[in-house]
Each structure stands twice: as C-alpha cells, then as structure tokens.
Amino acid sequence: MPDGTNPLLLRQDSETGVTRLTLNRPDSRNSLSFAMLGALQHALEEIARDARVRVVVLAAAGPVFCAGHDLREITAHRNDEDAGRGFFEAAMQRCATVMQAIVALPQPVIAEVQGIATAAGCQMVASCDLAVASEAAKFCTPGVDIGLFCSTPAVALSRAIAAKPALEMLLTGAMVPAAEAQRLGLVNRVVPAAELTAEALALAGQIATRSAHAVRLGKAAFHRQRGLPLDQAYAHCAAVMTENLLAEDAAEGIGAFLAKRSPVWQDR
Known part of the structure; x- marks a missing residue:
C-alpha cells in the first residue's frame, strides 16, 4: 500500500x-x-x-x-x-x-x-x-x-x-x-x-492479528452500549454476540481453539 x-x-x-x-x-x-x-x-x-x-x-x-x-x-x-x-x-x-x-x-x-x-x-x-x-x-x-x-x-x-x-x-x-x-x-x-x-x-x-470482523463488531458495540441503560446495553450486546457467533471467523476461531491450531481469518 x-x-x-x-x-x-x-x-x-x-x-x-x-x-x-x-x-x-x-x-x-x-x-x-x-x-x-x-x-x-x-x-x-x-x-x-x-x-x-x-x-x-x-x-x-x-x-x-x-x-x-x-x-x-x-x-x-x-x-x-x-x-x-x-x-x-x-x-x-x-x-x-x-x-x-x-x-x-x-x-x-x-x-x-x-x-x-x-x-x-x-x-x-x-x-x-x-x-x-x-x-x-x-x-x-x-x-x-x-x-x-x-x-x-x-x-x-x-x-x-x-x-x-x-x-x-x-x-x-x-x-x-x-x-x-x-x-x-x-x-x-x-x-x-x-x-x-x-x-x-x-x-x-x-x-x-485478530479477526478484523470481530474487532469491528466489538468496537462499535462497546461504544454503543456505553450510552445505554444496563438492560438495553445487555440486549444490544447479546444481539451483537449472536451475529458474531454466526460469522465465519467465529466458527474458525472456536474450531481452531478446540483443535489447538492457529486460526486463519477470513475477516467475515
């Protein structure tokens, strides 16, 4: 670049x-x-x-x-x-x-x-x-x-x-x-x-070195939840984590952890 x-x-x-x-x-x-x-x-x-x-x-x-x-x-x-x-x-x-x-x-x-x-x-x-x-x-x-x-x-x-x-x-x-x-x-x-x-x-x-997809989701959720009441913060972050779990990188990362190997991120 x-x-x-x-x-x-x-x-x-x-x-x-x-x-x-x-x-x-x-x-x-x-x-x-x-x-x-x-x-x-x-x-x-x-x-x-x-x-x-x-x-x-x-x-x-x-x-x-x-x-x-x-x-x-x-x-x-x-x-x-x-x-x-x-x-x-x-x-x-x-x-x-x-x-x-x-x-x-x-x-x-x-x-x-x-x-x-x-x-x-x-x-x-x-x-x-x-x-x-x-x-x-x-x-x-x-x-x-x-x-x-x-x-x-x-x-x-x-x-x-x-x-x-x-x-x-x-x-x-x-x-x-x-x-x-x-x-x-x-x-x-x-x-x-x-x-x-x-x-x-x-x-x-x-x-x-981390999944860019997970980091981007996480940064946005962190800043969003700070301005919410406690119950809404949990609701918002629970929804974000659900979407994160459905992502390819989460499946890869969890699979790599269980298999004791390094993950290969697709950033999606």
Whole structure:
C-alpha cells in the first residue's frame, strides 16, 4: 500500500494492516487548523472504506502532539463581517465531526503521544480508543487560562475519565503528567520516549492479528452500549454476540481453539 502525500497529514500503510497517520504541522505545534481538520476527516473517511486497514496509529511530528485549535487562525477571523461567528461555528462543527469519526471508525485508533496534548489535542487523545504516551507527554485543557472554557474537549474527556478529575482539568487548566494521565485512565501505557513508536506499533500489531470482523463488531458495540441503560446495553450486546457467533471467523476461531491450531481469518 502506498504512503500518503498530504503535507499536513502523512499516511503510511504497512503490510500488516497498521496505518500510521502523522500530524505534520510541527512549526504550528500541530494545531488543528480548518485545513488540518479537513485532512483528518478525509483520511478517516478513506480508512473507513479500506478493508486492508486493521488498526490506525495517530502520531505527530515534532515535540508537541497537538496544541488544539489554531488560535492565530481563529483570531484572524475576528475581522470577518460577523466577527468570526460563521467561521467559529464551522470550525467547531468540523472538529466535532472528526472526533466522532475517530470513535465511529470501524478500526481501532491508538494515539501515540510523544509530547504535550492540550485543549482539542487532549480531546483527540480522549477520543481515540487507546493511547500510548511517552514519559515526557503531558495533557491539559487550558482554555480557562485564556477566557475560553474547553467545552467541546469536555465531551471526550468526560467520557474517557471520571467526572471529578475531568472537571478539575477543565476548571484549572493544570498540566497532567503522563503517569497521572495513565492513573486517571486517559492513556493505557507510558513508556520511555525512545520506545514510544515501537510500543504503539507493537500494540497495533497485536490487535491487527485478530479477526478484523470481530474487532469491528466489538468496537462499535462497546461504544454503543456505553450510552445505554444496563438492560438495553445487555440486549444490544447479546444481539451483537449472536451475529458474531454466526460469522465465519467465529466458527474458525472456536474450531481452531478446540483443535489447538492457529486460526486463519477470513475477516467475515
């Protein structure tokens, strides 16, 4: 599979089914400009249709993972005839679309966080299914420091960690070190900086060896049931498991387990 060439968002596909997307605006701290959000949206739409992709790793170039929205771009639009309202609405909607696309993507998404992730950057990490962080990584939602509460990052953050620590981050804007982020549940693993990419790719590679059909069913069911009452969650997941049991890969996997051999997935 060929590597992507978008200068804002580099795409690299591997033969194992792991696709690595790299935010590539290091001079702007990988801030989420309108164009960057568009590149992300386009890439996620393409990946959702690409059965060759089994897992996505979302990384970033330079020392900062993502500094959130592009404040210079936002400030420039204050000179618009409507004082920026139209652009602000469009930017927030595009950002919300991207974050929801990460959650809705059939393939699992792993954030590979090498540095600071602030505001909408922290939101993006919280939106990913899994996250691996460098020991140097830090996380915060510092909107309150500039008179702008991180309301949209709060949506993802409050779904990734408990309410009280999420609200403390939102109300104080305090920087949370990687180890604390792991304790809160915002990231899964914290490793030395030199081991970060290898660790993220190893985790992605492990997931990529599983039935893509089962993983896709499971990811969708996991996110769906979280918003349901307990009885409806069980009903939904029971229906999903029934469909999963009827799939070729489930028959193959169970048969392989009983026969003590390795399964051969058909991804259906």
